[in-house]
Amino acid sequence: DAKTTQPPSMDCAEGRAANLPCNHSTISGNEYVYWYRQIHSQGPQYIIHGLKNNETNEMASLIITEDRKSSTLILPHATLRDTAVYYCIVRVQDRGGRRALTFGSGTRLQVQP
Amino acid sequence: GAGVSQSPSNKVTEKGKDVELRCDPISGHTALYWYRQSLGQGLEFLIYFQGNSAPDKSGLPSDRFSAERTGGSVSTLTIQRTQQEDSAVYLCASSLERAGELFFGEGSRLTVL
Numbered sequence: 001d002a003k004t005t006q007p008p009s010m011d012c013a014e015g016r017a018a019n020l021p022c023n024h025s026t027i028s029g030n031e032y033v034y035w036y037r038q039i040h041s042q043g044p045q046y047i048i049h050g051l052k053n054n055e056t057n058e059m060a061s062l063i064i065t066e067d068r069k070s071s072t073l074i075l076p077h078a079t080l081r082d083t084a085v086y087y088c089i090v091r092v093q094d095r096g097g098r099r100a101l102t103f104g105s106g107t108r109l110q111v112q113p
Numbered sequence: 114g115a116g117v118s119q120s121p122s123n124k125v126t127e128k129g130k131d132v133e134l135r136c137d138p139i140s141g142h143t144a145l146y147w148y149r150q151s152l153g154q155g156l157e158f159l160i161y162f163q164g165n166s167a168p169d170k171s172g173l174p175s176d177r178f179s180a181e182r183t184g185g186s187v188s189t190l191t192i193q194r195t196q197q198e199d200s201a202v203y204l205c206a207s208s209l210e211r212a213g214e215l216f217f218g219e220g221s222r223l224t225v226l
Binding site for chain 2 (some may be wrong): 101
């Protein structure tokens with residue numbers, strides 16, 4: 001799986017959009033970009049994933065650059081409950097695949113009141 | 114329940130004792146993962162079960178660690194002759210066969226005295 005690079009920490013004001021970047025310059029054509037987050041003392045939580053097109057769900061939006069070498073997770077209106085470590089992961093989504101998700105260090109997002 | 118269930122939630126043991134940690138995945142999920150997370154650290158992959166295939170044990174740190182998945186459902190992670198460095202939160206996750214969306218349990222916190 002392609003390696004990802006994320007800033008170790010970011011701050012965001014409550015109510016503002018949080019934009020979390022991720023670089024994955026060695027991504028392959030069949031690798032998806034996944035985002036998870038881990039709130040303190042809880043198990044990681046799936047947020048969103050995408051291949052080429054931008055994606056949006058009730059939690060966030062995922063913007064993937066045209067060359068797919070980087071992406072941005074957007075939390076449109078950050079709340080204090082969004083304070084967490086955010087992990088960007090790239091992985092092949094294959095039937096019967098034997099590849100486990102590998103979590104890096106992630107970005108620690110602190111939402112400030 | 115509908116989510117991944119892990120037990121015990123907390124386990125304190127003495128150095129040298131064996132421990133067993135249990136994971137009940139979401140019904141119908143064919144993939145099951147074990148990770149561990151030491152205090153303040155990221156997630157470390159341990160072992161991955163996918164259907165009837167041989168498990169990917171590449172993340173197990175030593176031969177004191179083993180895991181079974183009986184009947185394609187419940188999994189038990191066993192740590193023999195526990196050491197203080199085994200102290201961590203052990204997280205289990207499950208997913209559908211081809212999906213990268215993992216559902217995590219709340220973890221089992223192991224403390225080795």
